[in-house]
Amino acid sequence: MNNKLECPVCGYKEIEGDSCPNCDTDLTLIWRLCQLSEVRTSAPTKIQAWQFVVIGFVFLIGLGIGTISSFLFIQPQSINATVNVPNPVIVVPTPSTPAVLNTPPKTIQPATYPATYTVQSGDNLSIITEKLCGQGASWQLMVQANPQLKGRENDIEKGEVFKVPNCQEAG
Structure with a gap:
C-alpha cells in the first residue's frame, strides 16, 4: 500500500x-x-437454457391463472336492447281537411323584473345576473348596465342598488 x-x-x-x-x-x-480492498470484476453470468424453460413455464402458469380468474370473478354484463321500429304512418290531406291551419304566431312575453336590484348578503355580480337573466348569463351584463361598477366588479356592498340589465342583449 x-x-x-x-x-x-x-x-x-x-x-x-x-x-x-x-x-x-x-x-x-x-x-x-x-x-x-480492491474490487474484482467478475464475468457476467450467462442464463442457461433450463432457466429460460423455467421462466417460460412460470409465465404460462401466470397467464393461465389470470385468464381463468377473469372468467370466474368478472361476470360479463350482456345488454339486450330491442328496437321496435313502428310502421310509418303517411297522412294524405283530403279536400275536406285543410292542410294548413291559419293561426297567428305566439309572441313570447319578456319576463318583467323590477327596474333596480338591491344587493343582499352573499351576492356577487354572477349570482345577481343569474337571478335576473337566467343560467349562463354573464356578469358583464350588470357592468354594462351599471358603469359605476367598472374597476370594482369584485367589491360590491350589501344594500347597493343596481339597474337591472337588458337580459335579451346577451342572447
Whole structure:
C-alpha cells in the first residue's frame, strides 16, 4: 500500500498526514478510500437454457391463472336492447281537411323584473345576473348596465342598488 498521497487541490506530492501542508485540505476521506480492498470484476453470468424453460413455464402458469380468474370473478354484463321500429304512418290531406291551419304566431312575453336590484348578503355580480337573466348569463351584463361598477366588479356592498340589465342583449 502506498503511504504517500498527492493533494487533489493544489497538487502537492508525497503527503503522509491527514491534511495537505501546502493548502490545508483534509485528506482523511482519501486515506479511507485507499484502505479499501480492491474490487474484482467478475464475468457476467450467462442464463442457461433450463432457466429460460423455467421462466417460460412460470409465465404460462401466470397467464393461465389470470385468464381463468377473469372468467370466474368478472361476470360479463350482456345488454339486450330491442328496437321496435313502428310502421310509418303517411297522412294524405283530403279536400275536406285543410292542410294548413291559419293561426297567428305566439309572441313570447319578456319576463318583467323590477327596474333596480338591491344587493343582499352573499351576492356577487354572477349570482345577481343569474337571478335576473337566467343560467349562463354573464356578469358583464350588470357592468354594462351599471358603469359605476367598472374597476370594482369584485367589491360590491350589501344594500347597493343596481339597474337591472337588458337580459335579451346577451342572447
